[in-house]
Amino acid sequence: MKEDELTKLEESRDVKQILETSKALYDKDKAGNTLRSFDSLMKQIDQRGQTSRRVGISPWWLVAACLIGLLIGWNLPFDNAPKDDKLAVNDTVVVTEKHTDTIYQQVQVAVKTLDRKERREVVSPQTMQAQKVVAPVMTTEIPLPDPRNSRPATAGRSLSQEDFPVHLLVSL
Amino acid sequence: MRIFHSYKQDTDEELMRWVSRSNTKAFEELYTRYARRMQGFFIRMLGYDIAKAEDFTQELFLKVYESRGAYEEGRTFSSWAFSMAYNLCKNEYRHRDIVESHEQELNYNSDATEEPAFEQMYDRAVFENQLSISLSKLSGDQLAAFTLRYNEELSVQEIARVLDCPEGTVKSRLHYALRSLSQSLSIYNPIKP
Numbered sequence: 001m002k003e004d005e006l007t008k009l010e011e012s013r014d015v016k017q018i019l020e021t022s023k024a025l026y027d028k029d030k031a032g033n034t035l036r037s038f039d040s041l042m043k044q045i046d047q048r049g050q051t052s053r054r055v056g057i058s059p060w061w062l063v064a065a066c067l068i069g070l071l072i073g074w075n076l077p078f079d080n081a082p083k084d085d086k087l088a089v090n091d092t093v094v095v096t097e098k099h100t101d102t103i104y105q106q107v108q109v110a111v112k113t114l115d116r117k118e119r120r121e122v123v124s125p126q127t128m129q130a131q132k133v134v135a136p137v138m139t140t141e142i143p144l145p146d147p148r149n150s151r152p153a154t155a156g157r158s159l160s161q162e163d164f165p166v167h168l169l170v171s172l
Numbered sequence: 173m174r175i176f177h178s179y180k181q182d183t184d185e186e187l188m189r190w191v192s193r194s195n196t197k198a199f200e201e202l203y204t205r206y207a208r209r210m211q212g213f214f215i216r217m218l219g220y221d222i223a224k225a226e227d228f229t230q231e232l233f234l235k236v237y238e239s240r241g242a243y244e245e246g247r248t249f250s251s252w253a254f255s256m257a258y259n260l261c262k263n264e265y266r267h268r269d270i271v272e273s274h275e276q277e278l279n280y281n282s283d284a285t286e287e288p289a290f291e292q293m294y295d296r297a298v299f300e301n302q303l304s305i306s307l308s309k310l311s312g313d314q315l316a317a318f319t320l321r322y323n324e325e326l327s328v329q330e331i332a333r334v335l336d337c338p339e340g341t342v343k344s345r346l347h348y349a350l351r352s353l354s355q356s357l358s359i360y361n362p363i364k365p
Binding site: 027042 | 196204207208209212215220222225226229230233234237238296300303304307318319322323346347350351354357358
């Protein structure tokens with residue numbers, strides 16, 4: 001089918017003209033251009049051969065290199081050196097992780113009922129004035145917290161003081 | 173001994189047998205027979221780049237010499253050499269995308285689709301010019317099949333071996349190439365009434 005179509009196409013007048021012109025052009029191109037000489041080709045072949053020869057490693061050189069490597073490896077006194085001279089001793093280091101759980105201990109606390117005294121004294125206006133001027137630090141003795149106390153936050157503080165933390169008071 | 177023997181009488185295949193034994197004289201004879209043909213093929217395939225075609229011809233014969241040991245006995249030398257040449261062209265197409273740049277390199281002012289002036293219609297030079305443009309617009313496979321069949325006059329079987337494809341594929345490539353050329357050159361054909 002295709003062959004018939006191709007033959008028909010080849011035999012058509014237009015295509016024959018195209019083929020003839022194409023052949024003429026092809027021959028003109030072949031004849032019209034200069035060809036490089038055979039000597040230059042051979043020169044190039046020789047050059048390539050030399051390059052590949054230069055790159056190639058002789059097996060004798062390879063064997064000699066291996067022998068030298070073996071001699072160096074066996075004859076150098078690495079093992080004869082005293083062990084003390086070694087800079088470091090290889091050892092195995094085991095890394096362990098210490099973990100401590102939180103331990104809760106029940107502590108018995110003696111509950112004391114606190115009586116709050118309410119004193120109501122009549123204060124004169126002069127005294128009131130004087131109390132306002134004088135700093136409370138000067139008048140009230142506030143001891144420093146005792147670190148040996150089991151509850152340092154409350155150490156040295158009386159319950160009657162107004163600035164006592166409410167949450168601690170609740171726990172008590 | 174073949175010291176005084178002339179290699180001119182030998183076939184290509186016999187010469188190749190001598191070349192495989194590193195015979196330079198036989199190689200020279202092969203070069204004389206095929207270098208111009210190969211250069212013509214490269215000129216056509218590489219878009220009329222003469223310098224490149226010369227380089228490729230040299231490269232091809234270098235390859236022929238280097239792979240002389242790989243030459244299969246019984247295979248025609250021409251198809252073996254053309255298949256190597258075609259592979260070189262394919263590599264070139266892959267690397268440089270020469271088919272597309274070819275039109276710019278040729279720098280033709282006229283376009284194939286443009287209608288030429290009346291006095292130029294039947295001018296052979298214009299027709300040849302347009303034929304070159306149309307050939308350059310063919311794909312690499314079609315151009316190779318066309319050149320080998322109608323310019324190098326190889327058989328379809330040989331072309332199939334060169335292009336490494338079935339004979340049917342070669343025929344269809346030839347068919348498409350001819351149809352494409354005939355369509356693009358129909359208005360330029362000087363013999364058309």
